[in-house]
Amino acid sequence: MLRRCRPALGTFVEISVQISVLKGQEHSEEKVAAAIDSAFDVIEQVERLMSEYIHSSDVSRINNAVPGESISVHSWTFTVLQAAQRLFAESGGLFDIVACCYGADVSVKPSMSDLIINAGHVELKQPLRISLNGIAKGFAVDQGIATLQQFGLTSGIINAGGDIAVFGDTPYEIPIRSPNAAWKVSAIIELENASLATSACYSNIATAAHINCLTGAARSEIESVTVVAPTCMLADGLAKIALLSERGAPEVMQVFNAKAYRLLTGRSLTRQDCPLSLLF
């Protein structure tokens, strides 16, 4: 197992690959290392495009633009914006990359419907900010996985601070942390050729990402929601929807072929119990 870790996307990104999985080639550690390096490069490129803390990023350029201005964006940014738009529509506005920047204040504030997204170009209807923090990390993981596959690797796992994707024939058992005790494992989910992301309202952390954009209310219960989805980008975005929605938004999960698992306060789930927490 070759395991590498770099700081990226505001967290620690870990890529692990079995050395013996290079398709039809000499099992060269050097080649696997090169694949991992490229995957990290791609993940860092996503960060440069979509971080709101990097001045030259597409997101920063959108945030500094004036209404009516045509802002050119990278095709990856366009892909993520399109997915965000779909999540916005399917969740009835619960997932909103614009409103999430404005916190609990629900009096007149911009929403994603004030953003015009065309292939390669974005335009604002009114001054606004966007944040892709609820979805770009998952997209970065997907791009990393695609890179590993392009190098001919047949199995591996990428973990970007808990946004996890695995590919290949090897299933991985992913422990899910207790929302309130960082290192207490409360559940284990087996993942095979799929992705998962966990979203939680930790008792001591209040972030805008976990505020209901429609009502301005933060979920006060201490719980976490883990979504298993075909891509990490979807798992990332859907985890926010499942956490914010009263019933976990089963209909939205269904649309994206995803499943949501919820951990409630005081519940400790073993693997056998895990399906009990399935939201639908």
Next chain:
Amino acid sequence: MALAAIGSGFALGVPSHEVFAIDYLTVEQAQRLAFKDATVFVPMPLALSEEQREAIEDVSDVEVEGETLHIWKAMNGDASLGYFITDAVIGKHLLIDYTVAVSPMAEVLRVEILTYRENYGGEVRNPDWLKSFVGKRAGDLFKIKKDIPHISGATLSSNHIAEGVRRILASLKIAAAIPVTTNDESAMQDKSNA
């Protein structure tokens, strides 16, 4: 590993902790990854005077704890390829060893984690107690669990690494007279994406 050393925790009235450590790379491996064409890595440890440490803190806005910066110059024959620096920062509770590779103009080429350590058995109640062990090997103090699985849940912030990189760049500029090119990338992002 190193079970006997847990007693030092009890002696100070701190409960024992299960700690996990993941070793990703050795220093030599990280050097090779960062500078593939290097024929030699010349150690040039940099002792920081008190004045320099203060200046570094002013420039980077990060506290300087160590008195020496561990630098190697990556060379291919007579040509300088850049510099390789090893450092450690506190992650959530314990030290994380990492490396920074920079160009001759001190542009950040690569940041890589060598060893990641985290507290497994619960919160550390006395951070000062931990601080006193900065620079020591966790293996001397704790029961170490290896081969830690991939965990989903609370996102761990890499802010301290970003601060460490900022401190290293300031150190190179101030104490090693290496011109530092600042850009978004080398400054790294400094906020959590959680």
